[in-house]
Amino acid sequence: MAMEFIFVIAILVMSVVIHEVSHGYAALALGDPTAKYQGRLTLNPISHLDPIGSFLVPLLGYFVGGFIIGWAKPVPFNPYNLRNQKWGEALVAIAGPLSNIALAIIFGLVIRFTGQTLMSQTFLSLAEYVVFINITLAVFNLVPIPPLDGSKILFAILPYKWQNLRQSFEISGFIFILIFIFFFWHFLTPIIYWVFTFLVNQSVF
Numbered sequence: 035m036a037m038e039f040i041f042v043i044a045i046l047v048m049s050v051v052i053h054e055v056s057h058g059y060a061a062l063a064l065g066d067p068t069a070k071y072q073g074r075l076t077l078n079p080i081s082h083l084d085p086i087g088s089f090l091v092p093l094l095g096y097f098v099g100g101f102i103i104g105w106a107k108p109v110p111f112n113p114y115n116l117r118n119q120k121w122g123e124a125l126v127a128i129a130g131p132l133s134n135i136a137l138a139i140i141f142g143l144v145i146r147f148t149g150q151t152l153m154s155q156t157f158l159s160l161a162e163y164v165v166f167i168n169i170t171l172a173v174f175n176l177v178p179i180p181p182l183d184g185s186k187i188l189f190a191i192l193p194y195k196w197q198n199l200r201q202s203f204e205i206s207g208f209i210f211i212l213i214f215i216f217f218f219w220h221f222l223t224p225i226i227y228w229v230f231t232f233l234v235n236q237s238v239f
Contacts (some may be wrong), residue, residue: 043093046092049134050082050171051079055082056130056132057069061115064118064126069109074109074110084106103171103174123189131176138172139233141168142230142233144161145233146233146234180200180210181207
């Protein structure tokens with residue numbers, strides 16, 4: 035169990051790092067070099083780890099509720115530097131979940147087309163965790179609660195007259211996230227399980 039937990043945390047850490055780096059590269063592609071100048075376009079976990087989001091929350095989730103959720107330090111970017119002022123922030127935001135979806139698809143296809151015929155049971159289990167954790171991260175980050183990526187996508191869609199609600203919503207965002215995790219997370223688990231089953235052609239491990 036201890037070794038399994040270590041592998042799960044390692045997969046989670048690298049998945050959230052890739053998620054954040056994707057934000058940085060998306061911002062750079064859209065004209066903002068802030069993440070590049072601050073040395074955040076790196077896969078070195080030390081540059082991205084958040085003590086609460088990368089360790090404490092996953093630890094509590096794993097042992098209390100059996101779910102794996104976490105985050106890294108947000109990659110900084112200046113929305114005013116983005117060439118597309120209307121959709122630029124949303125495009126930067128969606129890059130994170132898309133990177134997790136891409137990882138889930140890649141490892142899901144590996145499992146689907148090789149499975150137990152070519153993989154050892156250990157590697158198969160690790161690949162399943164990669165798929166499951168990255169699906170979970172993508173779905174979780176698309177929830178429209180600040181500072182999650184889904185909120186930035188939502189704010190880009192909302193009419194301009196509603197933008198004044200953003201600041202007040204962002205101030206209380208972390209509280210809303212905790213409420214969502216403990217009281218509403220079970221509404222997302224069927225989606226996560228369905229996507230996992232669809233990708234790997236087997237039920238959740």
